[in-house]
Amino acid sequence: MALPQERIYTLEDIYALPNGQRAELIDGHIYMMSPPRTIHQRISSALHAAIYQYIKSQKGTCEVFAAPFAVFLNKDNQNYVEPDISVICDKDKIDEMGCNGAPDWIIEIVSPSDSHRDYGIKLFKYRMAGVREYWIVNPMTRTITVYDFENESGTNQYTFDDTIPVRIYHDLMINITDLLS
Numbered sequence: 513m514a515l516p517q518e519r520i521y522t523l524e525d526i527y528a529l530p531n532g533q534r535a536e537l538i539d540g541h542i543y544m545m546s547p548p549r550t551i552h553q554r555i556s557s558a559l560h561a562a563i564y565q566y567i568k569s570q571k572g573t574c575e576v577f578a579a580p581f582a583v584f585l586n587k588d589n590q591n592y593v594e595p596d597i598s599v600i601c602d603k604d605k606i607d608e609m610g611c612n613g614a615p616d617w618i619i620e621i622v623s624p625s626d627s628h629r630d631y632g633i634k635l636f637k638y639r640m641a642g643v644r645e646y647w648i649v650n651p652m653t654r655t656i657t658v659y660d661f662e663n664e665s666g667t668n669q670y671t672f673d674d675t676i677p678v679r680i681y682h683d684l685m686i687n688i689t690d691l692l693s
Contacts, residue, residue: 520540520590521537521540521541521542521590522537522540522589522590523537523589523590523592524589525537525542526542526592534580534594536592536593536594536629537590537591537592537593538591538593538629538633538634538637539590539591539637540590543626543629545594545626546623546625546626548621548623549623549651551651552596552621552623552651554692555621555649555651555688555691555692556578556579556596556597556621557578558688558691558692559596559597559619559649559686559688559691560576560578560597561691562686562691563576563597563599563684564576566681566684567599570681573601573603574599574600574601574616575599575600575601575603575606576597576598576599577597577598577599577600577611578596578597579594579595579596579597580594581594581595581598581610581611582594582609582610582611583595583598583610583611583614583615583618584609584610584611584612584613585613585614585637585638585641586641587612587613591637593634593637595615595618595619595620596619596620596621596649597617597618597619598611598615598617598618599615599616599617599618599680600615600616601616601680602616613641613642614638614641614642614643614644615643616643616644616645616680617643617644617645617646617647617678617680618638618643618645618646618647619646619647619648619649620634620646620647620648620649621649621650621651622648622649622650622651622652624652627650630648631648631657635648635659638659638661639659639661642661643661644660644661644662644679644680645658645659645660645661645662645678645679645680646658646659646661647659647676649688654671654672654688655669655670655671655672656669656670656671656672656674656676656688657669657670658670658676658679660679662679662680663679665679672687672688672689672692673687673688673689674687675687676688
């Protein structure tokens with residue numbers, strides 16, 4: 513007797529979700545997303561504003577997007593993510609549907625219900641897709657884990673009170689506590 517086949521989902525399944533229902537698609541598996549908490553939104557807004565202002569002040573060519581913003585990591589129909597913050601420096605990757613390929617810098621703000629995804633599944637996917645820098649901001653522990661995939665400099669752990677160097681920019685430093693005060 514044959515074992516039942518596990519269903520592989522595609523972008524069509526994501527687009528068929530009811531209005532207001534958010535989910536991510538990773539390797540054909542759908543992961544439902546719960547609404548973000550207030551602290552999550554405060555951190556996201558503050559980071560987005562700081563990065564946007566930095567890029568604008570430098571007359572930079574990169575763009576910063578806050579979720580919901582579609583990222584098609586592998587340019588296939590079985591991977592669709594919505595990072596909390598995406599910084600994209602290659603304008604050719606951006607179209608009306610979102611980003612096609614890896615953003616240069618991704619920030620995920622951990623929610624209690626999906627921390628395993630940010631620290632495990634997404635970490636692997638982002639690294640393999642070519643993301644240059646990946647931050648995991650954890651409001652519960654007040655920590656930021658920084659992965660510098662481009663320079664293979666390993667993992668660095670910071671607290672909200674630390675001033676964190678952004679690896680893709682040589683002169684941008686971010687302090688979460690300062691941003692939230």
